[in-house]
Amino acid sequence: xxxxxxxxxxxxxxxxxxxxxxxxxxxAPLLAEAYxxxxxxxxxxxxxxxxxxxxxxxxxxxxGYRREDRRVGVVAVDPSSAFSGGAVLGDRVRMQAHAxxxxxxIRSMATRGQLxxxxxxxxxxxxxxxxxxxxxxxxxxxxxxxxxxxxVRTADVVVVVLVPGMGDDIQAIKAGILEIADxxxxxxxxxxxxDRLAADLExxxxxxxxxxxxxxxxxxxxxxxxxxxxxxxxxxxFLHSRGLARRQAxxxxxxxxxxxxxxxxxxxxxxxxxxxxxxxxxxxxVSEVAERRLDPYRAAEQLLARxxxx
Amino acid sequence: xxxxxxxxxxxxxxxxxxxxxxxxxxxAPLLAEAYxxxxxxxxxxxxxxxxxxxxxxxxxxxxGYRREDRRVGVVAVDPSSAFSGGAVLGDRVRMQAHAxxxxxxIRSMATRGQLxxxxxxxxxxxxxxxxxxxxxxxxxxxxxxxxxxxxVRTADVVVVVLVPGMGDDIQAIKAGILEIADxxxxxxxxxxxxDRLAADLExxxxxxxxxxxxxxxxxxxxxxxxxxxxxxxxxxxFLHSRGLARRQAxxxxxxxxxxxxxxxxxxxxxxxxxxxxxxxxxxxxVSEVAERRLDPYRAAEQLLARxxxx
Numbered sequence: 001x002x003x004x005x006x007x008x009x010x011x012x013x014x015x016x017x018x019x020x021x022x023x024x025x026x027x028a029p030l031l032a033e034a035y036x037x038x039x040x041x042x043x044x045x046x047x048x049x050x051x052x053x054x055x056x057x058x059x060x061x062x063x064g065y066r067r068e069d070r071r072v073g074v075v076a077v078d079p080s081s082a083f084s085g086g087a088v089l090g091d092r093v094r095m096q097a098h099a100x101x102x103x104x105x106i107r108s109m110a111t112r113g114q115l116x117x118x119x120x121x122x123x124x125x126x127x128x129x130x131x132x133x134x135x136x137x138x139x140x141x142x143x144x145x146x147x148x149x150x151x152v153r154t155a156d157v158v159v160v161v162l163v164p165g166m167g168d169d170i171q172a173i174k175a176g177i178l179e180i181a182d183x184x185x186x187x188x189x190x191x192x193x194x195d196r197l198a199a200d201l202e203x204x205x206x207x208x209x210x211x212x213x214x215x216x217x218x219x220x221x222x223x224x225x226x227x228x229x230x231x232x233x234x235x236x237x238f239l240h241s242r243g244l245a246r247r248q249a250x251x252x253x254x255x256x257x258x259x260x261x262x263x264x265x266x267x268x269x270x271x272x273x274x275x276x277x278x279x280x281x282x283x284x285x286v287s288e289v290a291e292r293r294l295d296p297y298r299a300a301e302q303l304l305a306r307x308x309x310x
Numbered sequence: 311x312x313x314x315x316x317x318x319x320x321x322x323x324x325x326x327x328x329x330x331x332x333x334x335x336x337x338a339p340l341l342a343e344a345y346x347x348x349x350x351x352x353x354x355x356x357x358x359x360x361x362x363x364x365x366x367x368x369x370x371x372x373x374g375y376r377r378e379d380r381r382v383g384v385v386a387v388d389p390s391s392a393f394s395g396g397a398v399l400g401d402r403v404r405m406q407a408h409a410x411x412x413x414x415x416i417r418s419m420a421t422r423g424q425l426x427x428x429x430x431x432x433x434x435x436x437x438x439x440x441x442x443x444x445x446x447x448x449x450x451x452x453x454x455x456x457x458x459x460x461x462v463r464t465a466d467v468v469v470v471v472l473v474p475g476m477g478d479d480i481q482a483i484k485a486g487i488l489e490i491a492d493x494x495x496x497x498x499x500x501x502x503x504x505d506r507l508a509a510d511l512e513x514x515x516x517x518x519x520x521x522x523x524x525x526x527x528x529x530x531x532x533x534x535x536x537x538x539x540x541x542x543x544x545x546x547x548f549l550h551s552r553g554l555a556r557r558q559a560x561x562x563x564x565x566x567x568x569x570x571x572x573x574x575x576x577x578x579x580x581x582x583x584x585x586x587x588x589x590x591x592x593x594x595x596v597s598e599v600a601e602r603r604l605d606p607y608r609a610a611e612q613l614l615a616r617x618x619x620x
Contacts (some may be wrong), residue, residue, distance in 0.1 A: 028607035251600040263577065286565050292345060294435075299343060
């Protein structure tokens with residue numbers, strides 16, 4: 001499978017991602033083989049609230065990259081719900097124009113499941129798509145949760161998408177999102193309020209601590225394909241101007257984040273696996289804490305000591 | 311300090327929470343003493359998107375509980391931003407009416423910092439407030455991220471606040487939030503669209519898997535104090551009708567979640583502490599991963615093996 005994947009076989013790639021997504025323990029041998037072949041693609045993260053038109057923007061970016069004859073990978077991370085039963089499908093439909101183009105690989109992932117598990121699976125998927133020779137790879141997430149933010153924040157370039165007139169409570173929307181932007185896009189910029197939004201952004205950026213270069217603010221109307229070439233150029237120019245040192249720093253951050261997530265997942269998986277030996281002892285410990293006979297800190301120390309004694 | 315806290319001293323309580331919030335390692339001895347005295351308060355979680363009027367609702371709930379002569383604790387978890395420099399203060403001002411009432415203890419916490427760290431600090435704060443004799447304790451969060459959802463989901467009763475007319479993209483807002491509701495509140499229910507929202511909710515709940523009792527849908531207009539008594543009654547009736555078994559199950563869930571968070575924090579803290587012995591080795595490992603000479607899975611295994619060998 002890995003050989004087919006490295007040769008660019010789309011079905012092998014899709015199957016590898018499914019394995020990685022469904023069973024964490026299958027990911028290790030696959031990644032071990034694919035990982036040395038990854039690291040070549042430019043990773044472009046796009047995030048923004050629901051309704052900002054990110055999917056249309058991604059659709060137009062894909063079309064632009066195709067005109068340059070590049071093979072494009074997309075990982076779209078969707079909010080999901082036990083009620084709706086999966087990813088929000090409406091948005092994805094907008095990208096279907098490219099579904100029959102073998103040089104475009106699109107993968108949706110749902111935000112269901114364990115904390116941290118999604119970030120692991122999404123990063124693994126990016127590496128597999130990278131190893132299969134796609135470049136650039138776009139990661140699209142809804143910027144609502146820490147999980148989603150963590151997924152895009154370590155991309156080579158982070159694009160934050162905003163729209164005019166999303167209400168005056170921009171304060172709440174921006175928490176944690178504005179900080180990670182390398183580029184801002186005001187989409188639907190033909191709407192009223194685009195100038196004010198740009199001015200608000202400028203004002204906010206002027207208050208930013210540190211002397212890091214200020215992110216550019218671009219305007220697009222994705223449904224009319226306006227400003228998309230400018231966005232692609234801004235991405236390229238950001239990646240060039242940033243220099244090797246900052247690129248490497250970002251990749252080290254990404255590596256560290258992945259290590260943290262994997263270590264945490266492994267440790268918790270071992271400790272809290274109901275089928276593992278000693279899980280009776282854990283259930284007892286949880287009850288002791290729930291019934292206030294033991295405090296959580298002591299219980300955590302006991303668990304760690306037990307793990308280290310194994 | 312703990313003795314003063316257990317005797318209900320407000321300043322000792324405030325100081326204890328600050329210690330727990332700022333330095334995780336100070337939390338252990340404090341919690342060890344306070345924890346056996348906690349577990350008595352009813353914990354009411356409230357969550358909803360920005361703009362749903364949660365803070366006004368909490369303000370009116372406090373007033374109601376005060377009429378019953380109960381001592382009320384509040385932990386308000388705010389989105390924060392490196393730009394705005396902290397918690398969103400506007401909302402908090404609405405609760406200031408109770409600031410001079412010694413029987414009301416309100417604590418704001420910002421969502422800054424490490425993943426998981428906020429959940430730990432918020433839960434520790436609840437236990438300290440509980441040990442100081444406040445009952446009920448309200449936990450208010452903005453329902454945008456997994457972190458915030460995890461904080462309220464294990465409360466004894468989870469209230470999800472919605473408002474009519476927040477746009478048609480309710481699909482995206484609800485991801486992960488609707489599932490945790492024990493009670494729904496449609497606030498600002500004098501606005502157009504309240505009936506439709508209630509009907510949409512009913513329809514969605516009808517699709518819910520399982521045979522768990524369906525959450526009640528209440529209507530309030532918090533600014534006019536309408537429906538607040540009904541909400542308080544619904545909380546009481548939910549807690550009574552649920553029975554001891556489900557209450558205990560929820561508390562075990564909460565205990566397990568805390569254990570997971572603490573174990574993860576401890577393990578990562580030890581491994582990634584830049585001042586710890588062996589951190590040079592870690593930095594080297596991160597570089598190896600960033601430069602694709604080692605894949606993240608093998609690196610995680612090496613880290614874990616190293617930790618266990620210590």
